[in-house]
Amino acid sequence: MDIFFITMGWEKDDPTISDRLRIAQRGFYKNSYGPTKCRWKVLNWQKKQYAELQVQLRKFLDDDVPRIEKVLVNAGPPPFM
Numbered sequence: 001m002d003i004f005f006i007t008m009g010w011e012k013d014d015p016t017i018s019d020r021l022r023i024a025q026r027g028f029y030k031n032s033y034g035p036t037k038c039r040w041k042v043l044n045w046q047k048k049q050y051a052e053l054q055v056q057l058r059k060f061l062d063d064d065v066p067r068i069e070k071v072l073v074n075a076g077p078p079p080f081m
Helices: 003-008 017-028 037-074
Strands: none
Touching: 017 037
16 A cells, blocks of 8 residues: 555545554664655544544443443343253
């Protein structure tokens, strides 16, 4: 995946957190001049995307899972061993 496409928003598929982190890492390791502004920008986008995912995951764990558990318990499932 080319850095130009990720930074310009021309990618075929929406980049995942892993995609963005991998692109940013390329600029942090194995070079003599360090990360570029573009690599820092991609890393910051990855951090933002991860923070948004954490909010969704926290809502799922705090709200949805207990609600689903309640529905299942009220349905009277067989004992689990």
